[in-house]
């Protein structure tokens with residue numbers, strides 16, 4: 098008998114290291130990594146490209162209905178495709194980053210995204226990161242992590258990342274942007290950023306990425322032993 102592979106939900110605020118951690122955990126377990134933020138970003142990119150008003154729910158929904166968003170693995174690197182066109186870099190632009198929380202506020206948009214995300218996790222063996230995975234998308238996930246860090250630390254990490262890529266970066270502006278996104282993501286009416294009751298909180302402020310990954314892998318091991 099083969100045991101169904103578990104689903105792992107990783108939620109938390111912007112810049113807490115969710116995607117790096119989720120991807121590493123997925124690689125170690127040979128699970129599929131699903132970046133749900135990238136799905137909202139892809140839609141935002143398309144909405145901006147088509148000059149659709151980000152406050153107009155039905156117009157955005159119409160765009161979503163004709164938009165196929167595919168997360169593909171390209172030699173260990175995740176690629177995001179819109180209708181088979183590679184937008185992996187485009188969805189990280191500051192234009193998309195500053196608008197995505199507004200697009201992600203609409204209930205019709207979230208409902209459709211949640212459906213798509215649930216389908217991807219149907220067979221188990223998924224590490225999914227986002228804001229509402231443990232509470233709404235995968236309420237039955239076998240392991241739920243809520244990953245946090247202080248605003249200062251999250252801004253500092255983004256700053257280092259930009260500098261290491263040779264990109265211009267302003268630490269104070271990053272702090273303001275992250276605080277603003279925290280506020281929008283936590284205060285929205287539908288599926289706000291919130292720790293699920295049964296999620297385990299990891300504050301990564303003074304932890305390395307590897308330490309966080311190891312802590313999660315240990316929890317996976319413990320859970321596997323319990324169901325044996």
Ligand code: DC
Nearest residue numbers: 133134135137197198201227228229
């Ligand atoms: O994780 P990220 O920064 O790429 O996410 C981009 C935005 O998408 C973020 O500001 C909030 C939104 N988001 C969401 O509302 N629900 C999710 N499950 C994932 C992201």
